Amino acid sequence: MTHWYEQRDVEDGLVRISEPHAHEIVRANVWWLRGSERDLVVDAGLGVVPLRREVPEILARDPLLLLTHAHLDHVGGAHEFAERAAHGADAAALARGVPASLDGPELAERLGTEDVGASFPDLLLDALPDPGYDPGGYGIGPVTLTRTLSGDERIDLGGRVLTVLHVPGHTPGSVALLEERTGVLYSGDAVYDGYLIDDLPESDVAAYRRTAAFLADLDVRVVHPGHGRSFGRDRLREVTERYLRRSAPADRA
Template identity: 25%
Template sequence: MQQARARVEHGVVGGTFSLDGQTFDVDNNIWVVGDDTECVVIDAPHDVDAILAVAGQRRIRAIVCTHAHDDHVRVAPALRERTGAPILLHPADRPLWELTHPAATWDRDLADGDRIEVAGTTLTVLHTPGHAPGAICLHAPDLGCVFTGDTLFQGGPGATGRSYSDADVIVASIRAKLFTLPGETVVHTGHGDDTTIDAERRLLDR
């Protein structure tokens, strides 16, 4: 197998998350996958300049949204305007997207099994509803990692206490789509520290 040229780069940016009439301060991870010339950005939280500080001068081939909560898509249209990169989102998250961007839309629908090619590697879309109806994860086997958005964190599944979420569905998604990945797969989350598939499987199954 040809070795991937891609690498994972990371930043953190602070802002707010609002839903169901409540607002919370949050820190979001910025994830960028690419090489020296091109990359994809995973989610668009809070601040365009913070995202571009991680992406640098590279061509951004896509803005891939793990789900449409406002802290993950708030600056997606502004980032698109600055870079020309298309926004990719699972269409089941339209109701959440429209809460934040009623006058804008995304460019391309994501579906389970889609493949996003960048810098010699492939990100495979895993539809993992539960935290949000259109939540997705991105598996990068060449890089030994999966980007889980708010579906799986260090310590367990993402929150399901708000509109458009379902606790039973998120656990089923995690078992079917994430716990079938190799145990050593590194989990890059939407908030907080990395973990591994094995570590989270042990926690959920104990």
């Protein structure tokens, strides 16, 4: 059986979990934060392998799952959590069951991005979790929320308080979480160190530009993103300002 999840202790009370055998376009980060009162899990991975099978401790303290947005690589494991929160603007997409497939071209078609998706591989995994695993049977069922967010809520875990930030653009209901005391931002797909995706049917470039301008000025120490490595404030500013340049309306460029 393949060891599916990679766990790394980032700092005291914070674990990053990722799926190294998933193709990079669907290889997202799960952030597990431990408070003195309760735990918070930011995003839930693809759901190819149940978290409870390899990381059962993540479910031990009845954590709140916060979904940064309604995309398969963040939502697949949501059904394992009893308490599920996300922004109301992504709630309908979650309730329908988000588009999902482990076949690259098929996923691109379901996401509505056939043009870029032509280059996706036929299998978005480089190993199977076990020899009998059927990637064709992969899918994500409807996710109903037990808590609907609108932005500006505070989530108190005991010893750490996080503020929900509504950062639309990638999807209408994208959220990030800011721990003001430590200057830590959990950014989902609003910003990561890479090419920001704003051309999905549910994306909104004008909203994304407002989000990028807001994030560029945010005073943070470290960003823990939805994909890839963590980075500091300077890189946050570079990535968001690069996005603002590339997305500038042509008639004003």
